[in-house]
Amino acid sequence: MNTCVLPGKAMCNGMRRGQKIVLHTLLWALAAGTMQPVMSKPKKELSAKKATVAPMTARATATKRLDSKKVTAATSVVHMPLLGEKYARVVVKDRKLSGAVFYLAPGHGGPDPGAIGQYGAHKLAEDEYAYDVTIRLARVLVEHGAQVYMTVQDKNDGIRDEKILKLDHDEVAYPNLAIPLNQTARLKQGTDAVNRLHKKHKGAYQRLLAIHVDSRSEREMIDVFFYHHQDSVAGKRLATTLQQRFGNCYRRCQPNRSYLGSVSERSSLYVVKNSHPPTVFIELGNIQNTKDQRRFLIADNRQALANWIYEGIQADYMRQ
Numbered sequence: 364m365n366t367c368v369l370p371g372k373a374m375c376n377g378m379r380r381g382q383k384i385v386l387h388t389l390l391w392a393l394a395a396g397t398m399q400p401v402m403s404k405p406k407k408e409l410s411a412k413k414a415t416v417a418p419m420t421a422r423a424t425a426t427k428r429l430d431s432k433k434v435t436a437a438t439s440v441v442h443m444p445l446l447g448e449k450y451a452r453v454v455v456k457d458r459k460l461s462g463a464v465f466y467l468a469p470g471h472g473g474p475d476p477g478a479i480g481q482y483g484a485h486k487l488a489e490d491e492y493a494y495d496v497t498i499r500l501a502r503v504l505v506e507h508g509a510q511v512y513m514t515v516q517d518k519n520d521g522i523r524d525e526k527i528l529k530l531d532h533d534e535v536a537y538p539n540l541a542i543p544l545n546q547t548a549r550l551k552q553g554t555d556a557v558n559r560l561h562k563k564h565k566g567a568y569q570r571l572l573a574i575h576v577d578s579r580s581e582r583e584m585i586d587v588f589f590y591h592h593q594d595s596v597a598g599k600r601l602a603t604t605l606q607q608r609f610g611n612c613y614r615r616c617q618p619n620r621s622y623l624g625s626v627s628e629r630s631s632l633y634v635v636k637n638s639h640p641p642t643v644f645i646e647l648g649n650i651q652n653t654k655d656q657r658r659f660l661i662a663d664n665r666q667a668l669a670n671w672i673y674e675g676i677q678a679d680y681m682r683q
């Protein structure tokens with residue numbers, strides 16, 4: 364029996380390699396906790412198998428140093444230590460999300476691990492699995508030219524490919540703040556940071572995605588579902604687009620399985636109620652549910668979830 368609840372990586376969002384690269388060193392403003400690439404001097408041209416057109420990031424394009432005749436295909440590379448050693452080097456493939464700003468809020472963190480599932484002798488913490496999907500999503504968004512803020516950050520975890528993601532408590536809140544145990548204080552801390560940044564990025568397409576793995580349901584298998592605020596047209600549109608995209612991906616990748624994920628209003632949730640950018644709260648499943656656990660234990664499935672969320676985001680961004 365195929366234990367993959369979701370398909371392997373990149374089925375719905377293929378990744379290309381071997382592009383002709385003009386390498387620019389982009390300094391990642393990690394000290395400030397942002398995921399905003401900062402351009403530095405172009406370094407050198409690297410040879411590669413095949414030239415592929417991939418425009419620079421907005422900032423990279425702004426530079427006068429490039430010879431546009433010679434370099435029809437140029438790709439930026441950014442370095443993001445928060446993604447961990449293996450994934451820190453990110454090739455910006457295109458600018459599909461250029462100008463968009465995303466706040467990614469993985470559920471819980473710090474002293475609060477969220478829901479805990481039991482898997483044999485192992486404990487599976489919601490915050491670790493939500494974090495891994497979320498930071499994978501951060502990487503994909505940056506690959507397409509977006510600006511991303513992680514509201515919760517774990518400086519020594521990065522993207523992890525193991526099945527069992529070790530529970531720790533050293534996550535901090537953006538930009539580098541200890542996370543309080545008190546739930547309201549914790550949610551307020553994240554929301555306040557997002558609202559300050561929202562003001563700073565006034566006029567841009569901005570969206571907040573809160574990602575959790577602790578849905579409650581009577582059903583055995585719980586599908587990914589989405590909440591938005593009753594008054595947020597943009598939040599509802601993004602939630603609906605995401606849900607449709609998940610439906611398409613399931614139909615394509617698992618035609619024998621019906622997707623039952625829903626979109627609904629849930630205005631009372633703290634983050635949905637108090638965040639200024641249009642917000643979608645995503646429940647990826649329940650880490651305590653044995654069948655759901657398969658969706659999260661396999662790294663490729665966590666990547667597929669991130670890729671599908673990206674696809675929905677991109678469709679929404681195009682539609683604005």
Ligand SMILES: [Zn+2]
Pocket residue numbers: 470471477478489575576577
């Ligand atoms: Zn949660």
